[in-house]
Amino acid sequence: MEFDIAYMAVVGAGALTLIVEALRQFSVPVNVHPHERYPILQGVELDTLCTKAELIRGLMFYVLIYLLIYAALLGSAELYALVQAGEGRVKGPTGDIPGGSDGLLGAGAYGKPFYVSAAIIAALSTGFFAPVERCIRSVAHRLADIPYGVYRVITRLHRVDYARIGTGYHLPLTEAYARIAPAAGDGSTRDALLADTVAALKTIDLVGPAVVGEYRDQLFAQTPVAALDSLLERVRGDVDGVTAALGTLSDAPDALQSFQQSVLRTRNNLLAVFALLFIRNDRSVAGAGGQNPTSEVIRAIESERDPALQSLAGAVMASGLLTVLSTWGIYSAWASGAHQAGWFAAVMREGLWLGFATVLSFAACAGLALMVRESREERNRWKPWRLSRMPFLRFLGASLLPALAAVAACVVAGALEDLVAAGTLTSAQLRDFLRDYGGFCALSFAFGIIIAFHVFLVVDLHERLPHLATLGIALVMAGIYALWALVVVASTYGTAQGLSWQLREAALLGAPALIFFLAFAALMEWSED
Amino acid sequence: MSLRLRRLALSVLMSLALPGLSGGAAPARAAELVVGVRADARPFSFRASAPVFADPAAGGPLRAAGYDGYMVRVCDGVLAEMRRSQGFEVVPRLVDAASRFELLRAGEIDILCDPATITRARLDEHLASGPIYLSGITFASRPSVPRNPCRTLVGFVASTTAEAEGLGAVLRAGEWPAFRDILIHFANNDEAWRSAEPACPQQEGRAQPLRAFPTHDALAEAFCNDEVIYYVGDIEIVTAVLGAQPDCRWRDALDTYTDDRYAIFLRGRDVAPEKAALLLEFLGTLSRRTLLRPSLLDEAFAGTFPGYRPSRKLSLFFWSLRGRE
Numbered sequence: 001m002e003f004d005i006a007y008m009a010v011v012g013a014g015a016l017t018l019i020v021e022a023l024r025q026f027s028v029p030v031n032v033h034p035h036e037r038y039p040i041l042q043g044v045e046l047d048t049l050c051t052k053a054e055l056i057r058g059l060m061f062y063v064l065i066y067l068l069i070y071a072a073l074l075g076s077a078e079l080y081a082l083v084q085a086g087e088g089r090v091k092g093p094t095g096d097i098p099g100g101s102d103g104l105l106g107a108g109a110y111g112k113p114f115y116v117s118a119a120i121i122a123a124l125s126t127g128f129f130a131p132v133e134r135c136i137r138s139v140a141h142r143l144a145d146i147p148y149g150v151y152r153v154i155t156r157l158h159r160v161d162y163a164r165i166g167t168g169y170h171l172p173l174t175e176a177y178a179r180i181a182p183a184a185g186d187g188s189t190r191d192a193l194l195a196d197t198v199a200a201l202k203t204i205d206l207v208g209p210a211v212v213g214e215y216r217d218q219l220f221a222q223t224p225v226a227a228l229d230s231l232l233e234r235v236r237g238d239v240d241g242v243t244a245a246l247g248t249l250s251d252a253p254d255a256l257q258s259f260q261q262s263v264l265r266t267r268n269n270l271l272a273v274f275a276l277l278f279i280r281n282d283r284s285v286a287g288a289g290g291q292n293p294t295s296e297v298i299r300a301i302e303s304e305r306d307p308a309l310q311s312l313a314g315a316v317m318a319s320g321l322l323t324v325l326s327t328w329g330i331y332s333a334w335a336s337g338a339h340q341a342g343w344f345a346a347v348m349r350e351g352l353w354l355g356f357a358t359v360l361s362f363a364a365c366a367g368l369a370l371m372v373r374e375s376r377e378e379r380n381r382w383k384p385w386r387l388s389r390m391p392f393l394r395f396l397g398a399s400l401l402p403a404l405a406a407v408a409a410c411v412v413a414g415a416l417e418d419l420v421a422a423g424t425l426t427s428a429q430l431r432d433f434l435r436d437y438g439g440f441c442a443l444s445f446a447f448g449i450i451i452a453f454h455v456f457l458v459v460d461l462h463e464r465l466p467h468l469a470t471l472g473i474a475l476v477m478a479g480i481y482a483l484w485a486l487v488v489v490a491s492t493y494g495t496a497q498g499l500s501w502q503l504r505e506a507a508l509l510g511a512p513a514l515i516f517f518l519a520f521a522a523l524m525e526w527s528e529d
Numbered sequence: 530m531s532l533r534l535r536r537l538a539l540s541v542l543m544s545l546a547l548p549g550l551s552g553g554a555a556p557a558r559a560a561e562l563v564v565g566v567r568a569d570a571r572p573f574s575f576r577a578s579a580p581v582f583a584d585p586a587a588g589g590p591l592r593a594a595g596y597d598g599y600m601v602r603v604c605d606g607v608l609a610e611m612r613r614s615q616g617f618e619v620v621p622r623l624v625d626a627a628s629r630f631e632l633l634r635a636g637e638i639d640i641l642c643d644p645a646t647i648t649r650a651r652l653d654e655h656l657a658s659g660p661i662y663l664s665g666i667t668f669a670s671r672p673s674v675p676r677n678p679c680r681t682l683v684g685f686v687a688s689t690t691a692e693a694e695g696l697g698a699v700l701r702a703g704e705w706p707a708f709r710d711i712l713i714h715f716a717n718n719d720e721a722w723r724s725a726e727p728a729c730p731q732q733e734g735r736a737q738p739l740r741a742f743p744t745h746d747a748l749a750e751a752f753c754n755d756e757v758i759y760y761v762g763d764i765e766i767v768t769a770v771l772g773a774q775p776d777c778r779w780r781d782a783l784d785t786y787t788d789d790r791y792a793i794f795l796r797g798r799d800v801a802p803e804k805a806a807l808l809l810e811f812l813g814t815l816s817r818r819t820l821l822r823p824s825l826l827d828e829a830f831a832g833t834f835p836g837y838r839p840s841r842k843l844s845l846f847f848w849s850l851r852g853r854e
Binding site: 089090091092093094095097418419421426427428429431432435436492 | 663664665668670673674702703704706707709764765780781783784785787788789830834836837838839840841842843844845846
């Protein structure tokens, strides 16, 4: 395992061939998969739906996933060789023999990176593994927000309060409709229908000029690509249809009903195309600071922040910092008698490493949990639920990926700690690391599931529950986490160290979770106001 | 030929050519060779639980006396061959790691048949054969290594190369990252090693991180009782000694960190002429039996490690001595 420049060069060359192959594969165009909420976007090519920057980011993630597969395969081949080396019936010293390497083109270890990268390229370019390639690509898109960036903008556009923005502006369609079908003001079904139609018409009045009207060229400097032209034509047809229908509209319930359908469809399409124009212009419009409806709409969607993501960032920071303090507190509480010189520095060092591991694992796990939840929400597969019927199966399925991330974070943090302490990574360390941390990190899969469950519960419930109840969820989940920590400590280190020692170790592991869970719940509650 | 060997050869020649000059009072008793063997250094030199051979003629004098191991087998092969042509007594004498070279220097033993690594200090004081085995320092770890142990970290046998060079080699390779600071502080007599553990009970304090043991058996017992976390020693010895302990589990002891060449050391000073002749004969026979094929080295390896083959390094070592098998 000694550092070997020639071997590193061969590994680099293997990676380079993979990168070239990944770039070649990525340039094959892909159409958007059907999305029921935005029918107008079906069949549109993917690069129409995102900015150049997002596309490049997607490409980078795509290449990165190729490289991760390469690293995993090559690493497991090396680990296999390492583990196998210990099992041979051999006596005598080990290690390199002076002048004993095979040379670059030898059949020994130097060929391995090339075999691995060639195998990946061969496998992914055959039809048999095409689904794997598609999966890699969709994960890369997901990570780069393609095309979910558009979907998110559309969702935000739907949440904008158009009635507030609309006051003071001339709204021709809304006013014409109000003249034809005035609301009775008695709260009847008819009134609800009228209110829906009015809201949609207001949106068309406010956003329409920016998309199909004379303002478009002023607002969106970039000329829309050809692919957008057909969409624009379709939306213009929709808006013209609504205007024409308004001219002949009668007050009859049936007519109002069908008119409402066409208005809602037009509004949805209009917002989708507006989002596209916005995205294609790198999320900016000319003169956005001005006093016009478009600028106000854009200010409204830009000021909207994702409270879950904000709370996550805050909670991760809080838990990272407070873990250092909690480690010091726990060691102080357990230590008996006076401390020896250097005690404080040793405790602080351990606290810093624990804080680092905490930040890494909680950010990866909870972040991925939020991402999975959002992805399911986009696909309409994350429906509201009641406390009496908690969707355990859905939560469990959605928490598998975050749990794997927790395991990976545990391995990375542990390996880094060893590497920094020793400066090198020896074969014995790798083997010991796998044996020591292997069990511990495998057991932290359950930590990942607990973290993900907490994220799902708090994000889904915080609006319906009172403040204290959300904090109660955090306390319960932290309790479960601490119990599992005790199980992990007992099973990893055995009972030789005594109960008090085990309790201390469990407390060291559980305290960061308590801090994170409480901080996340509190920040989510805070974001409601 | 070193100066000392030349002096020995001269005294041997003189004793052969001029018997009358050697003092006149030629001893009447038959010549004898006292051979130092170990009880604990398995699989190289140890006392077998039962006599290895009922018939002394079948093996050699040492194995007939109940000792066994790779070094013992090599010595035995040479001694048995010598005894075919001349009569002398072989007296096995138990030595331990700390006393062996002292006894050799004092003339209490003539030949040391134990896993003794070639070092400059030893070559300066004694005669030695050419290298006859290649081993290396390794360490075994307890099945689970606690994060903050308060007991002894590393155990080794006193007066071995594990103490002199092994620990440094293991640390230089980057092993034991968690305990590196403690060990380095302790080795440098820096009191800071005491503070490295935040939670050792004050009244008990922390045990010294390094501890020397008189024998491998004592070290293995402490290791298996969880009193020591790492057992440093030559790789074959560590695995064999731990393997002989009942119900003892360990891990690692797979990589080596040094290349240690073993040799048979002989008494090199103030040797009576007839004994000098025997020692010279011993060295000559050893060369003939190991450097030519079939080699005693292969025989001893196959007998000591049945079912095992030499590692790549050890194969090259054997090949460099006796040529292609």
